[in-house]
Amino acid sequence: MGRSYEQLSLDDRCEIARLSANGSSVRQIAAALDRAPSTISRELKRNRGKQVGYKAGYAEQRARARRWTGSRLDREPGLRRAVLERLGQGWSPEQVAGRLARDHGRKVISYETIYRFIYAQLRRTSDYSWRRYLPRGKSKRGCRGKKGGSPASFIEGRVSLAERPIEAASRKVPGHWEADLMMFSKYGQAVLTVHERTSRLLLGIRLASKVARGIARHLVRLFADLPESLRQTVTFDNGTEFAQHLALHRLSIETFFCDPHSPWQKGGIENAIGRMRRFIPRKTDLAALTSHRFRRLVAAYNNTPRKCLDFRTPAEAFSQVLHFECESTSRPSPGRRG
Template sequence: MGRSYEQLSLDDRCEIARLSANGSSIRQIAAALDRSPSTISRELKRNRGRQVGYKPGYAEQRARARRWTGSRLDREPGLRRAVLDRLGQGWSPEQVAGRLARDYGRKVISYESIYRFIYAQLRRTSDYSWRRYLPRGKSKRGLRGKKSSSPASFIEGRVSLAERPIEAADRKVPGHWEADLMMFSKYGQAVLTVHERTSRLLLGIRLVSKVARGVARHLVRLFADLPNSLRQTVTFDNGTEFACHRALHGLSIETFFCDPHSPWQKGGIENAIGRMRRFIPRKTDLATLSNARFRRLVAAYNNIPRKCLDFRTPAEAFSRVLHFECESTTPPLQR
């Protein structure tokens, strides 16, 4: 049966001070208080004043000051401001903790401490605006609806994801993309999003309509400006807005589709859209969102550090890939 331990009380400290002043050894004091010698030794070392020696009242104050008095974010206003500022920009607690560690070369705070701080504010204040600091901003998980029939049979030339090149799956080779529509509450409003699997770069295009020909035309214009090696494959779900996917074949881009009812197979773009919801919620009226504001929000997403990138940002990761590609394809100087 394990031994139970209790904190020293003020009476215990008074007895320690009396016995120590009388010249008793640490083991004699420990025997008198029925404590271990290490407890008495630690108490005398940690709670002794340099000038006053060991005094019960002073020792009690020192011990209380060391006890946990709340979250570090409660105790350190500077750190709290730095964390909340980044959370307010759309960073997740894990991204905040990881980037601080990268910037300072040491662990500053854990993401679990940040989560606990936010949840503590929700409980303490009942102010649900604190949820805006959380990655999804939800208090409850939504229920999944029943599966309906899939429009996959209406897509000509559809190739299953199972036939996608193996190098696209491990994310080590750039040039493999995922695409999807970011939908909104107001009928007809949508944003075409594409996501590069290696760098996690996200590009967004506001759509006037979801007609398949128009969506394909936007995709062709977007990928036409990239080097050949950075436009190898694109993966879609089975929405009919991607029915004209074969227009990309003219750029030597292979197109693949998820299995019916399996959008998780293109998890990168699904996760990216979920993150973008913090900036552009589903209830947003795109007609009131200026193009400049829209571009700034996409840029904000691409400048948030990611754990999977060793807390680099997608913009930093893609710029490195693009730089190396341009360097490797630049023709040598003629002598």
């Protein structure tokens, strides 16, 4: 059988340093440690400092530095550029890894490798601008939440989410939406966001005020332009800004509300707002954000691949649904000439 070899440990290096300082020869040290003389000779030659001689801590540090070859993104500049470019566009590591795999027809890199690379840069360089490559722009992960009173009892005609059609929960049938307000630190500023559950398409409307009647008018105008099959239900939280939801019933749209203190029940829009926060943080002054820039940011969200869509983009998924609906409604009936 062949002889097996083990790396020298820190304890071994401490003993080598002690014996070497006492004047022991290479062969005497090797005999004391039950190692080959060549192993000791190589250790003393490689890990000795010019100024300090052989020190166990310094030798251990030198040995570890030689074994570390860097992450894959350190070794492959082309792949690193491709990953960082997409992260800079607001993609998450999982979206980057999934889209690269879809484009190349094979797995290129894992999202965990990307996360480890970013966190390694944070630790190694103490440059916290690297955190901006992460989806939420945070160095630490966590959740915050605080429960307060609910205005659910003030909403006329409120129907619980438990009564929503079962096909809405499955996300397999298009036409079921979620709506919420994206709030900002400056008083009175908000964006009305609407999210389609199947395609994950996001629509955003900047508001002049949060008055319920005005929000209802915006929603009616938005949904009136869609085919009837793509405007079946809308789910809200219990904010009084949605108190005029009954206006949507004129378009045969059913409206439902989450349970009090349960925003996770409309997780699609909550996730979408969280992603948009990367580009439009709470401290943003909407008055200084041009309409062109706002539309570009919403378009960037809709053109970012999603794992839940097999790394298609929400725009691609919704356009496919919309094309199918238009084709089915424009098809000539039997007996009519095209």
